[in-house]
Amino acid sequence: MYDYTDFDEAFVRSRVAQFRGQVERRLDGSLTEDEFRPLRLMNGLYLQLHAYMLRVAIPYGTINPRQMRQLAMIADRWDKGYGHFTTRQNIQFNWPKLPDVPDILGALADVGMHAIQTSGNCVRNVTADHFAGAAADEIEDPRPYAELLRQWSTDHPEFQFLPRKFKIAITGAPNDRAVTRAHDIGLRMVRNDRGEAGFEVIVGGGLGRTPMIGTTVRDFLPVADLLPYVEAVLSVYNTLGRRDNKYKARIKITVHETGADEIARMIEARFAELRPLFGGADQALLAEIRQAFAPPAFRNAPVDAHEAARAADPVYRAWADTNLAPHRNDQYAIVTISLKAHGATPGDATSDQMRLIADLAETFGHSEIRISHEQNVILPHVHKSDLPALHAALSGARLGTANVGLISDIIACPGMDYCALATARSIPVAQEIATHFEALKLEHDIGPLKIKISGCINACGHHHVGHIGILGLDRAGVENYQITLGGDGSEDAAIGEKTGPGFAYDEIVPAIERILRAYLDLREGPGETFLMAWRRVGMAPFKAALYGEASNRHAA
Amino acid sequence: MSRFTPKVVTANRLIEGDAVYLCADDRWSVHHHEAELIEDEAHAQMRLLHANAQRGVVVGAYLADARPGPNGPEPVHFRERFRTVGPSNYPHGKQADQAHV
Numbered sequence: 235m236y237d238y239t240d241f242d243e244a245f246v247r248s249r250v251a252q253f254r255g256q257v258e259r260r261l262d263g264s265l266t267e268d269e270f271r272p273l274r275l276m277n278g279l280y281l282q283l284h285a286y287m288l289r290v291a292i293p294y295g296t297i298n299p300r301q302m303r304q305l306a307m308i309a310d311r312w313d314k315g316y317g318h319f320t321t322r323q324n325i326q327f328n329w330p331k332l333p334d335v336p337d338i339l340g341a342l343a344d345v346g347m348h349a350i351q352t353s354g355n356c357v358r359n360v361t362a363d364h365f366a367g368a369a370a371d372e373i374e375d376p377r378p379y380a381e382l383l384r385q386w387s388t389d390h391p392e393f394q395f396l397p398r399k400f401k402i403a404i405t406g407a408p409n410d411r412a413v414t415r416a417h418d419i420g421l422r423m424v425r426n427d428r429g430e431a432g433f434e435v436i437v438g439g440g441l442g443r444t445p446m447i448g449t450t451v452r453d454f455l456p457v458a459d460l461l462p463y464v465e466a467v468l469s470v471y472n473t474l475g476r477r478d479n480k481y482k483a484r485i486k487i488t489v490h491e492t493g494a495d496e497i498a499r500m501i502e503a504r505f506a507e508l509r510p511l512f513g514g515a516d517q518a519l520l521a522e523i524r525q526a527f528a529p530p531a532f533r534n535a536p537v538d539a540h541e542a543a544r545a546a547d548p549v550y551r552a553w554a555d556t557n558l559a560p561h562r563n564d565q566y567a568i569v570t571i572s573l574k575a576h577g578a579t580p581g582d583a584t585s586d587q588m589r590l591i592a593d594l595a596e597t598f599g600h601s602e603i604r605i606s607h608e609q610n611v612i613l614p615h616v617h618k619s620d621l622p623a624l625h626a627a628l629s630g631a632r633l634g635t636a637n638v639g640l641i642s643d644i645i646a647c648p649g650m651d652y653c654a655l656a657t658a659r660s661i662p663v664a665q666e667i668a669t670h671f672e673a674l675k676l677e678h679d680i681g682p683l684k685i686k687i688s689g690c691i692n693a694c695g696h697h698h699v700g701h702i703g704i705l706g707l708d709r710a711g712v713e714n715y716q717i718t719l720g721g722d723g724s725e726d727a728a729i730g731e732k733t734g735p736g737f738a739y740d741e742i743v744p745a746i747e748r749i750l751r752a753y754l755d756l757r758e759g760p761g762e763t764f765l766m767a768w769r770r771v772g773m774a775p776f777k778a779a780l781y782g783e784a785s786n787r788h789a790a
Numbered sequence: 791m792s793r794f795t796p797k798v799v800t801a802n803r804l805i806e807g808d809a810v811y812l813c814a815d816d817r818w819s820v821h822h823h824e825a826e827l828i829e830d831e832a833h834a835q836m837r838l839l840h841a842n843a844q845r846g847v848v849v850g851a852y853l854a855d856a857r858p859g860p861n862g863p864e865p866v867h868f869r870e871r872f873r874t875v876g877p878s879n880y881p882h883g884k885q886a887d888q889a890h891v
Contacts, residue, residue: 260804261804261805261846263845263846266845267804267845267849267850281802281807281849281850282807283809283869283872283873284807284808284809284873284876284877284882284883284884285806285807285808285883286807314880314882328877328882329882331805331806331807332804332805332806332807333805579879579880582879650868650869650872651872651877651878651879652877659872659878661877661878661879662878662879665879708868708869711866711867711868712868713868
């Protein structure tokens, strides 16, 4: 993976030193909170319901064992022994104290990490396919491009005060695991007629209070044009984006108000101006960066141990069937380590779990680790002969749950258990859904299903693109949960449809059960997933299951 | 004229970030029931000004609805109730601190 150059190191160290001075001046009274708040937010430090929260970037979800151990150290020394992996491939510490934060940032800098641009109206952490560099369906590893974008966007003087935050996602595979159509810019690698790799550029996707699927402004962008083109998009947005209204400031609104054709024309015009200014330094840098992402030296060895364990051990087989994904080297597998043990907080890992993952990555995974936006941890390169030993080690640490892609593999934002913006809790809803369906033993019967839960309209939990989405709201001083169905975050992205009136906290899990019992009754067989069934039958049967038959007659 | 809903002044501490409540004797307490229950709107504004002036102690002071209870003021809204306890997924925050008292 990419290691910091002297330039990166000096930049991050200088930012730590600046922030140390800012915290000192805040504590001695030289800075007011109004003056200090934008400075702490530039360094990822929020003030939440019960404490400060520090959001640390894990660029494009790639992290090495040394960094993972440092996160564990930080969790033990300055927090409460755990960290929370988020839907944007960040990690959040929920309990730091203000005077300790400069030391925490220093400890991050020691391992080439930082919290810069994890908040504020700037280009945020660039997210990527968590199977990048390993997936069987991949055209090219997207991470060198993501790293190029990270370096370009970090402290970019033109883009530090955008109308609003700006999120870029990138995937090197046609199967979109990075939700590119719901980002400000989505980059999806495709091939043209000549077989060359390039990007489909999608602009103006986003969730939040106005969910929109992005518009393709370029079907095929040659990879060498990436930076000038992205800069053109940002430049047009920076000029047109609305600064008068926070709720209309994201680029999705700009695209909507300007019109897709007109914005594409403006981007192309700006691109024509910018392209000649890129004299090739970006391509030289990209070539250097690429070397840092060279694949590991894959082993060549028999895979009998995996096949034997699969045949002999039903627990191992269940895990292998759900938590492994095809690797481009067929002696290897991509392993998803579930951070969703039934009843656990989605995305949380204890410091002991982090250290174990670091050890296992070194022993079995060519020292590579990824964090997914679905709040799990990935070992992208594991030789199949090592899988049984890996599974045994994971299982001993509550990390061996065989549920990836199933009902208990839920995305949930921190919600009102932590977040100052939340309007309802999300974590306990996720915990109860997971334990409830585990107790019913229906999880594997229901099959592939993505439930996503947000504790407010801002949609950090991606509820709009959940097959079943749950949105927690405050209705007259009581928690209320609205359900959407049929959302999809893949290359066939779709925004879910609201079922109708919401459900109280103690009604939401029974409501989800009614939806899923209806699905089990109406599906054409176990091969028809929930999403496929939804696309075939639509809302009516689920609405009837939720609200009774009368609801559809009234609606008609 | 609508009746004034009683309030407490609440904020987060600058250093620790935890939720605190302004008491009648100007202390900041981590316990909601020790807060001053303010039943007069003009007095509420005065107490909020007092809180906002303590820039080296607390951050983001605001008035939150409260009601009298047997041990002192109680929160009305569930958000404020959560702030008096801590998160529901771990025994962290005030619920842990209070276990030792």
